[in-house]
Amino acid sequence: MRKVHPGILAIYLLSFLALGLLLWVLGAILVNGLPVVLHYGVQLFTANIPPPVFFFGPPPEVGLAPAIVGTLMIVFIALLISFPIGFLAGVLISEFYYTRLAKAAEHVASLLVEVPTIAAGIAIYWLIVVPTQGFSAIAGSVALSLIMIPYIALYTAEAYRKVPKLIKEGGLALGIPYSKVLFKILRGLVAPGVITGVLIALAKAAGEAAPLLFTAGWSNKVSLDPFQPSASLSVLIYKFGFSSQELWLKLSWAASFILVFMIILPLIIISKLVVRKHEF
Amino acid sequence: MSSDIILKIEKLKVKISGKEILKGIDLEVPRGSIFAIMGPSGSGKSTLLRAINRLWDLYPDVEVEGKILLEGRDVYQMDPHELRKMVGMVFQRPNPFPHMSIFDNVAIGPKMHKMVKSKEELERLVEWSLKRAYLWDEVKDDLKRKAGRLSGGQQQRLCIARAIALKPKVLLMDEPTSALDVVSTKRIEENIVELKKEFTVLIVTHNPQQAARISDYVAFIYDGKVVEVGPTSEIFTRPKHELTEKYVLGKV
Ligand SMILES: Nc1ncnc2c1ncn2[C@@H]1O[C@H](COP(=O)(O)OP(=O)(O)OP(=O)(O)O)[C@@H](O)[C@H]1O
Ligand SMILES: [Mg+2]
Numbered sequence: 001m002r003k004v005h006p007g008i009l010a011i012y013l014l015s016f017l018a019l020g021l022l023l024w025v026l027g028a029i030l031v032n033g034l035p036v037v038l039h040y041g042v043q044l045f046t047a048n049i050p051p052p053v054f055f056f057g058p059p060p061e062v063g064l065a066p067a068i069v070g071t072l073m074i075v076f077i078a079l080l081i082s083f084p085i086g087f088l089a090g091v092l093i094s095e096f097y098y099t100r101l102a103k104a105a106e107h108v109a110s111l112l113v114e115v116p117t118i119a120a121g122i123a124i125y126w127l128i129v130v131p132t133q134g135f136s137a138i139a140g141s142v143a144l145s146l147i148m149i150p151y152i153a154l155y156t157a158e159a160y161r162k163v164p165k166l167i168k169e170g171g172l173a174l175g176i177p178y179s180k181v182l183f184k185i186l187r188g189l190v191a192p193g194v195i196t197g198v199l200i201a202l203a204k205a206a207g208e209a210a211p212l213l214f215t216a217g218w219s220n221k222v223s224l225d226p227f228q229p230s231a232s233l234s235v236l237i238y239k240f241g242f243s244s245q246e247l248w249l250k251l252s253w254a255a256s257f258i259l260v261f262m263i264i265l266p267l268i269i270i271s272k273l274v275v276r277k278h279e280f
Numbered sequence: 281m282s283s284d285i286i287l288k289i290e291k292l293k294v295k296i297s298g299k300e301i302l303k304g305i306d307l308e309v310p311r312g313s314i315f316a317i318m319g320p321s322g323s324g325k326s327t328l329l330r331a332i333n334r335l336w337d338l339y340p341d342v343e344v345e346g347k348i349l350l351e352g353r354d355v356y357q358m359d360p361h362e363l364r365k366m367v368g369m370v371f372q373r374p375n376p377f378p379h380m381s382i383f384d385n386v387a388i389g390p391k392m393h394k395m396v397k398s399k400e401e402l403e404r405l406v407e408w409s410l411k412r413a414y415l416w417d418e419v420k421d422d423l424k425r426k427a428g429r430l431s432g433g434q435q436q437r438l439c440i441a442r443a444i445a446l447k448p449k450v451l452l453m454d455e456p457t458s459a460l461d462v463v464s465t466k467r468i469e470e471n472i473v474e475l476k477k478e479f480t481v482l483i484v485t486h487n488p489q490q491a492a493r494i495s496d497y498v499a500f501i502y503d504g505k506v507v508e509v510g511p512t513s514e515i516f517t518r519p520k521h522e523l524t525e526k527y528v529l530g531k532v
Contacts, residue, residue, distance in 0.1 A: 098340050169335060170375040170439070174389040174446060175364035178338065185388065188379040 026260070033257025036250045044254060049220045049231065053247055062247070064255055066222045070137065070230035071259070074216055075206050077141035077226055082148035083198065089149065090156025090194075091182060106157070109150035118210035120146040125214040135217025137230035143211035148201035155197020159190040192274050199271035203264045209234035233259040286311040286480050287332070287450055292346035294327050294336070301327050303504040304346070309450070309497070314472060314481045316495035316512070318488055320527070324504045325484040326372065329452045332482070333367045334360050350450065365393055368443030368479075370453040374435035376442065378428030382419050385427045385438055386410060389446045405445055412478075413441035414471050433464030440471065444479065451475065453483040457490070469494050488528045492516050500524045 037044060040062050047063025092099075093106045124143040129135055163186055171181035209232075217229030218239075233255045240252035287309040294302040302324045309315045317325050336342040337360060348355045355363050376385050386406045389395075396402040406423075410416040415437040419425070427438055436456055443451060453472070457465040472481055473494055485491050491498050492512060499509040500523070508515060508524045519525040 164375070166371060166373060166375040167377060170371065170377065170442075172335060172338070173333060173364055173369040173371075174392070174442065175361040176389070176392045177361055180392060185377055185380075189377075 029253070029256045029260050032253040033255075033261075036254040037257055040254070044258075048222065049236070049251070050247065051220070053245055059247075062251070064233070064236065064251060064258065066219055066231040067233045067236040067255060068258065069222050069224070070216070070219070070232040071206060071234065071263070073224065073226065074137050074140045074144060074212065074230060074232055075202060077138060078144035078148055078205055079198070079202065081141060082145040082152055082201065085145070086149040086152025086197070086201070087156050087194065089153035090158075090197075091160060093153060093157035094160035095178075095182060105153065109153045112146065112150040113154070116210070117147055117208050118213075120144075121211035121214045124211070129215055135215060135229040136227050137216055137223070138226040140212045140216025140230065140232070141226070143215045144205040144208065147208060147211060148205050151201035151204060152194075152197045155200065156190070156194050159193025159197070160186070162193065163189050195274050196271045199267045199274070203267040203271075206263050206267070207234055207259060209238040213238070233263075284310050286351060287482070288347075288349040288352075289328075289332075290347040290349070292328070292331060292344070292348065294324070294331055294345075295343040296327070296339075297341045301504055302331070305501070305504075305506055307499055307506065307509065309480060309482055311480055312476060313496040314476050314483060314494055316491035316498045317482065317484045317501055318486060318491045318498060318527070319501035321486060323501045325486070325501060326454050327504075328501070329369065329454050329482070329484060332450075332452060333364050333369055335369075365389075365446050366449050368446060368448035368451045370436070370439050370443055370451070370456045372454045372456075372484075373459050374432055374439055376427035376430070376435050376438050378426065380427055381424045382410075382427055382430070382438060383423040386441050386445050389442060393446065395446070406441075409441040409445040410438075412444055412471075412475065413437045414467055415441055431464075433460045433467065436460060436464070436468065437471070440468070440475075444475065448479060451479045451481045453481060455484050455486065458486075465490075488516075488530065500527060502527075 043061060044064050045068060046065050047061035049064065049066055050059030050062050053059070089105045089109065092102045093109070096102045097106075120143045123146070124139055128139045128142060132139070160182070167189075168181055168186070171185045172178065176185065212232050212235050216232055216235070218235065219229050219231050223230055236255045237252045237259070240248040240255070243249055243252070285308045287307075289305055289307040292302055292305040293300060305328060317328065319325055330336050331344050332348055332355065334355065336344055344356070350358075350363070350366065355367075377388070380388070383406055386409050387402055390402060390405055396405060407416065407420075410419065415434060418434060419430075427435065430438060436459070440453075440456070456472075457468050460468065469490065472483065475481055483491075483495065495512045497510065498512045498515045500507045500515065500521075502523055508519060508521045515524065516528055519528060
């Protein structure tokens with residue numbers, strides 16, 4: 001038998017371990033979360049979050065609507081903020097790489113993906129929550145934007161870099177302005193890469209609790225006003241996950257199931273499909 | 281200046297990252313001719329073409345000095361987009377927009393320059409261009425096909441169609457056949473000779489036979505300088521310079 005290098009063996013073992021852990025976590029969420037979701041059914045998606053059973057007795061309705069709506073709204077607004085900034089930063093990084101601004105942008109983006117996400121929460125707490133004297137969904141969105149922008153920027157830059165120079169010059173040589181070459185002609189070529197970046201950023205942002213804790217606050221009722229505090233699935237999981245109340249614990253499993261199996265995994269799967277469908 | 285000279289290059293110097301690549305080029309290209317630029321690899325042929333349509337503009341480490349006059353107008357004083365519309369370019373390797381259809385590859389230039397007023401006019405222009413590039417018969421049944429699916433030779437002819445759709449005055453061709461087989465090369469050469477009726481063609485080649493076959497004038501460039509220039513028949517029968525003679529005989 002061929003001898004396997006111990007380093008390679010270690011990598012294999014660790015990969016299996018990591019995969020095993022991941023499957024274990026997913027399995028736990030599935031086993032604990034799915035029954036709760038099935039038990040409460042549609043109500044979970046429409047009703048407000050119940051108050052503590054201890055004080056008020058069993059609630060008539062049990063739902064996660066404020067957290068689901070909150071997550072969708074906060075993440076959607078974060079996308080509106082982070083897409084234009086991240087996309088333009090990515091174009092800058094790739095196409096004007098020789099400028100100081102581009103080099104700075106690339107460094108900042110590479111740094112920001114490394115920074116613990118709680119830092120974004122703390123920064124926005126001081127920059128927005130304290131001056132406006134209140135938690136708000138939009139403050140949460142800005143905090144999530146800080147996390148999303150670097151992903152979108154780096155994926156966009158990569159997508160534009162992958163386009164051969166020869167093809168860009170083909171457009172320029174027709175007398176088409178650089179901006180139109182980048183945004184119109186190359187659109188179809190860079191779209192898969194950019195979309196992948198956006199989906200990855202969304203998946204990442206949707207799962208983050210730390211940046212929302214000190215920014216978006218909390219609300220037991222559904223609120224569509226971005227200037228009011230808002231609940232979110234990730235914060236709910238964090239809050240209720242350590243609760244001693246059985247109902248809240250159950251709700252935190254249900255929220256985990258919705259977040260992972262109905263939001264994050266679909267985003268990741270779509271992003272993989274986008275790439276596969278567009279590979280030449 | 282004589283109106284028979286469509287393109288005039290004076291004391292052109294190009295520096296890339298501080299290194300002088302073109303060291304003072306003077307050339308006069310007569311209207312309606314096929315003007316070949318030949319020279320060994322690395323002599324600066326591509327660099328010269330890219331100075332004419334100002335493709336170097338976007339490279340901060342490239343400096344261009346000297347004058348290039350198109351119809352008597354200094355190209356470095358012109359709007360670069362207008363200039364590039366007047367001076368078409370076909371690259372050393374085929375570079376269609378691979379994700380776009382055959383039709384769109386040709387149509388995009390005229391559309392962006394607002395050259396056509398109606399869909400029918402655009403369709404006529406695309407057909408005209410594809411016919412001039414001798415690609416029409418092969419693709420007319422499926423103009424929606426992605427350009428990336430065409431063969432190398434077809435892609436290069438598509439690039440020729442794309443360039444002439446703008447009705448340029450001068451067509452720059454950078455070794456348009458270097459990536460192609462003998463059959464495609466022959467097709468494109470015949471094609472270039474036809475194009476001369478409507479355009480002035482400045483073609484780079486490092487193949488002296490090709491220059492002899494199709495060109496009216498030829499310039500021999502070596503190490504960033506013009507060694508010899510003149511009517512093709514003279515250069516090939518009575519080269520004045522020893523280097524030219526060696527090159528023509530395939531010894532450089
Ligand atoms: N973008 C660039 N950056 C640095 N050097 C370059 C660049 N483009 C060309 N050069 C240099 O300029 C010189 C001339 O290159 P050029 O491409 O003009 O040669 P050529 O005559 O077209 O050769 P070939 O027949 O191989 O295409 C070469 O030494 C090359 O290394
Ligand atoms: Mg070349």
